[in-house]
Amino acid sequence: MGADAVVVGSGPNGLMAAVMLARAGREVLLLEAAERFGGGLRSAELTLPGHVHDLGATVMAMALASPAFRELDLKGVEFAHPPVVAAHPLDGQPAVLVHRDVRRTAEGLGRDGAAWTATVGAAVRAGLPLVELLLKPLGPWPARPMTFARAARFGLGAALPATTFARGAFRTERARALIAGMSAHSMLDLRAPISAGYGLTLAVLAHLVGWPVVRGGSQVLADALVAELRSLGGEAVTGHRVRRLSELDAPIVVLDVTPRQLLAMADLPGGYRRRLERYRYGPGVFKLDWALDGPVPWRDPAVASAGTVHLGGTLEEIALSEAEASAGRVSPRPYVLLVQPYAADPTRGGHTLWAYCHVPHGSRADVTDLVEAQIERYAPGFRDRVLARHAMGPAELEAADPNLVGGDIGGGLASLAQFARRPVWSPAPWRTPLPGVFLCSSSTPPGPGVHGMGGWQAARLALRHR
Ligand SMILES: Cc1cc2nc3c(=O)[nH]c(=O)nc-3n(C[C@H](O)[C@H](O)[C@H](O)COP(=O)(O)OP(=O)(O)OC[C@H]3O[C@@H](n4cnc5c(N)ncnc54)[C@H](O)[C@@H]3O)c2cc1C
Numbered sequence: 092m093g094a095d096a097v098v099v100g101s102g103p104n105g106l107m108a109a110v111m112l113a114r115a116g117r118e119v120l121l122l123e124a125a126e127r128f129g130g131g132l133r134s135a136e137l138t139l140p141g142h143v144h145d146l147g148a149t150v151m152a153m154a155l156a157s158p159a160f161r162e163l164d165l166k167g168v169e170f171a172h173p174p175v176v177a178a179h180p181l182d183g184q185p186a187v188l189v190h191r192d193v194r195r196t197a198e199g200l201g202r203d204g205a206a207w208t209a210t211v212g213a214a215v216r217a218g219l220p221l222v223e224l225l226l227k228p229l230g231p232w233p234a235r236p237m238t239f240a241r242a243a244r245f246g247l248g249a250a251l252p253a254t255t256f257a258r259g260a261f262r263t264e265r266a267r268a269l270i271a272g273m274s275a276h277s278m279l280d281l282r283a284p285i286s287a288g289y290g291l292t293l294a295v296l297a298h299l300v301g302w303p304v305v306r307g308g309s310q311v312l313a314d315a316l317v318a319e320l321r322s323l324g325g326e327a328v329t330g331h332r333v334r335r336l337s338e339l340d341a342p343i344v345v346l347d348v349t350p351r352q353l354l355a356m357a358d359l360p361g362g363y364r365r366r367l368e369r370y371r372y373g374p375g376v377f378k379l380d381w382a383l384d385g386p387v388p389w390r391d392p393a394v395a396s397a398g399t400v401h402l403g404g405t406l407e408e409i410a411l412s413e414a415e416a417s418a419g420r421v422s423p424r425p426y427v428l429l430v431q432p433y434a435a436d437p438t439r440g441g442h443t444l445w446a447y448c449h450v451p452h453g454s455r456a457d458v459t460d461l462v463e464a465q466i467e468r469y470a471p472g473f474r475d476r477v478l479a480r481h482a483m484g485p486a487e488l489e490a491a492d493p494n495l496v497g498g499d500i501g502g503g504l505a506s507l508a509q510f511a512r513r514p515v516w517s518p519a520p521w522r523t524p525l526p527g528v529f530l531c532s533s534s535t536p537p538g539p540g541v542h543g544m545g546g547w548q549a550a551r552l553a554l555r556h557r
Contacts, residue, residue, distance in 0.1 A: 099346045108547070110163065167311070177272075533545060
């Protein structure tokens, strides 16, 4: 298939790479295996007609903070913010709430309010340049010395295991639980280094840009990127799975795939191949989508205003749940990450809701009851509101998107080792040893999330390639 550049895969990273290459005047062909563009940005009527569910990402904090998306300035995409960014219900007391405002959030943390302001609040004061450093860990960086000083301070806490950070920085159960719920997005054992970093980054983003959703569903963002590509003369095709690189005929090939797929697609030089073979995937997720006949009946009504809800109780409980998933066991009381888009966006056809918990890599267990029991714990009567449900375990997720290997939605373990080696240790890990072939998926820096930065970096390198 001939073009100046072929992009394989239309997740946010593939789409970003395709648009950047087309904007630079390249003739781009985008090939997507699925019947719809978007990868982790797809939406579909998974339960009942008229009910729009996001298959993957809903919360667009990273897109909003991403230099790549800001540069694109896409038309027709509207971000909708929930009244409360996130909530963390606890047994027998009011839920912990995260507001856009640092001070309001700190007030809800009582004795730990000052500690929240001194840690998360201090990083928020460093502003978007700090986030830019996190999203462009290998540069080019903003030339501001203060940013580096603040980043270094942030980095000291971020490098710690979440359990160590939470116990060192905070004295109350509420603040410790809050940072545990944030850090558990990493899918790491919370005793692992840098797990605090993910929680702190998400907390900083909550204050800095919010955790909005795309009005109408995440598919709107994917479709806007495809429209932009086509307006620049690019061609985009669905239902075309690339099995071998030899099928493609272009001087530039950008792959929105993970190392395991690249290994199957090409004969790679021995050293690089062995390094990719050592790349590790993390736990999987078990995801449920529901159509409800009304909002979730939270015991604490304040939770109804939050876009994202972390369920699982205290730091100790959440740490135990995540340790179990990492050790290959199903936790009987899993940490559940729940998103209620209707808190921000009433246009998705009623009350659609999703939640997932982490399960062992490739697990075949059906944990619907465990997830719903955690919701019932904080919202008695929830099950009575369910009109229809749709479940996807690791196998179904991987069938829907081959990048979700064993149900790992992060494109590979987010450990310290793979922070530095994603997927290989290199100043330009998006480059492969095959001339003109680049990787751009979340298996490259800065890792998972809808930020498009893998695609942005791969396209930058590709444009310099002769
Ligand atoms: C359930 C779930 C919830 C999530 N929630 C959030 C969230 O709220 N916020 C957030 O920021 N992130 C979230 N994420 C993570 C986010 O979706 C991913 O990090 C992001 O989509 C990764 O983008 P990508 O472009 O690297 O890959 P993907 O989005 O996975 O896209 C890869 C694409 O490549 C295609 N492809 C793969 N191989 C081939 C081939 N051989 N030929 C042709 N096409 C191919 C796939 O079909 C897919 O469309 C979530 C993910 C999941 C699964």
